[in-house]
Amino acid sequence: MLRGTREQPEETPQPAPRRISQERQRITGLPLYFQGYLSVRRSRHQEFRVYWTELRGTMLFFYDDKKAPTYSQKLDISALTSATNVYPDENGSAQFILMLSNRELELKADDCECGKEWKGFILTVTELSVPPDKSLLPEQLRRMHEVLEKEKKRRITLNNCSGASLNTKSPPSSTFTTMPVCFYAVSRQEAIEMLEKNPSCGNLILRPGSDSKNYAITIRQKLDAPRLKHYKVMSKGTGYVIELERQVTLPSLQDVVNYFVTQTRGNLKPYVIHTHAAEDPVSLKAHTGTVPLQERDTRSSTGTPHY
Numbered sequence: 586m587l588r589g590t591r592e593q594p595e596e597t598p599q600p601a602p603r604r605i606s607q608e609r610q611r612i613t614g615l616p617l618y619f620q621g622y623l624s625v626r627r628s629r630h631q632e633f634r635v636y637w638t639e640l641r642g643t644m645l646f647f648y649d650d651k652k653a654p655t656y657s658q659k660l661d662i663s664a665l666t667s668a669t670n671v672y673p674d675e676n677g678s679a680q681f682i683l684m685l686s687n688r689e690l691e692l693k694a695d696d697c698e699c700g701k702e703w704k705g706f707i708l709t710v711t712e713l714s715v716p717p718d719k720s721l722l723p724e725q726l727r728r729m730h731e732v733l734e735k736e737k738k739r740r741i742t743l744n745n746c747s748g749a750s751l752n753t754k755s756p757p758s759s760t761f762t763t764m765p766v767c768f769y770a771v772s773r774q775e776a777i778e779m780l781e782k783n784p785s786c787g788n789l790i791l792r793p794g795s796d797s798k799n800y801a802i803t804i805r806q807k808l809d810a811p812r813l814k815h816y817k818v819m820s821k822g823t824g825y826v827i828e829l830e831r832q833v834t835l836p837s838l839q840d841v842v843n844y845f846v847t848q849t850r851g852n853l854k855p856y857v858i859h860t861h862a863a864e865d866p867v868s869l870k871a872h873t874g875t876v877p878l879q880e881r882d883t884r885s886s887t888g889t890p891h892y
Contacts, residue, residue, distance in 0.1 A: 602652065605652055605653075608654040609654060609655075609656075612654070613646060613796070614796050614798060615642035615644060615796070616735060617639055617640075617641050618640045618706055618710060618732045619640040619706040620637070620638065620639045621637075621699065621703070622636070622637060622695065623635070623636060623638040623647075623692050623693065623703065624636075624678070624692070624693035624694075625638075625647065625691070625693075626690075626691050627689075627690060627691070629691070633691075633693055636648055636649065636658075637649075637651040637653070640703075640707065642739065643661065643662055643663040643710050644661055644795070645659065645660045646659045647659065647660075660690065661773070662683060662710075663711060663773070664685055664686040664772070664773065664774040665683060665685055665708075665711040666685065668681055668683050668684065668704055668707065669682040669684070671694075671697055671700040671701050671704055673696075674693070677696065678693050678696065678700075679693065679694045679698075679699065679700030679701075680693045680694075681703075681704055683707070686774060701720055701721060702725055704716075705718060705721055705725065705729055706732060709729045709733050709736070710733075713736065713737065743770070743793065764791075764838060765791055765838055765839050765842045765855065766857050767789055767790055767791050767842060767855035767856045767857060768790075768791040768792070768838070769790055769791075769792055769856075770792070771790070772792070773792070773795075773801070773803065777803065777813060779856065780804075780805040780856065781811075783858070784805070786856050786857055786858055787854040787855050787857055788804055789802065789803075789804045789853045789855050790856045791818075791838060791841070791842060794817065794818070799818060799819050799820050800817075800818040800825070800838065800841075801815055801817055801818060802815065802816040802818060802827075802841070802845060803815050804816075804845065806852065806853070816829070818838070818841055823836070825837070827844065
């Protein structure tokens with residue numbers, strides 16, 4: 586069992602076997618950009634813990650073992666605000682800190698070169714540009730540029746799929762459905778910015794989920810102070826499940842939106858950008874990633890959100 590900091594490996598860690606890689610691809614649904622060992626801690630009061638780590642899309646997946654098919658933890662880094670310089674510690678390892686909108690994550694790599702490589706790939710996918718770090722080797726820069734093009738294509742594809750869902754006709758045997766007017770192909774952070782900068786447009790946004798297969802609801806309410814919440818909306822069969830303390834299953838995404846409106850007696854209103862209204866504060870791009878929507882606020886025993 587891995588504990589604390591890891592000894593310097595005698596040779597470069599090899600990728601996981603092909604069968605395991607295929608299983609991880611199936612589970613995550615995201616392309617693999619970079620992988621290797623990282624020591625991780627979320628607080629200076631904690632010990633570092635070693636994980637086999639994969640960068641997929643704008644998500645970090647942490648595995649307890651290099652051969653484990655299922656990740657033990659994941660982290661959305663699409664809302665990365667900055668990253669500190671890579672600096673060596675007393676043991677020869679290299680540390681740096683990822684600054685996210687709501688937390689910090691301290692990472693430790695085997696050496697400075699490995700640390701700078703990890704930081705370079707992370708910045709490439711979150712900022713959609715290769716960092717101008719002169720210490721990076723030509724081969725590292727080449728691979729980062731390849732990853733950059735893959736990530737750009739992934740986001741374009743996701744955006745096109747989201748847009749197509751607005752216009753694609755259903756088969757003749759099924760009922761024609763359209764996306765709710767408050768659906769936008771934006772990331773979690775972009776949805777927050779939209780709600781904060783244009784409150785007159787509404788306070789509920791439906792957006793793609795972190796895995797690009799499901800959806801999420803982002804809301805902003807003013808009670809004693811502005812409050813933001815996020816809810817998973819899972820696609821199951823022909824319906825959709827709202828991940829509450831007691832799950833709610835509904836037949837369509839419009840019914841999901843209506844549920845939040847009716848349960849709050851109209852306090853929640855779908856976000857709609859009106860013609861000639863203030864310009865949208867963010868680019869409506871598919872920034873996905875992800876977002877594991879793990880925050881859960883207090884809810885009533887009936888499964889309806891408390892506001």
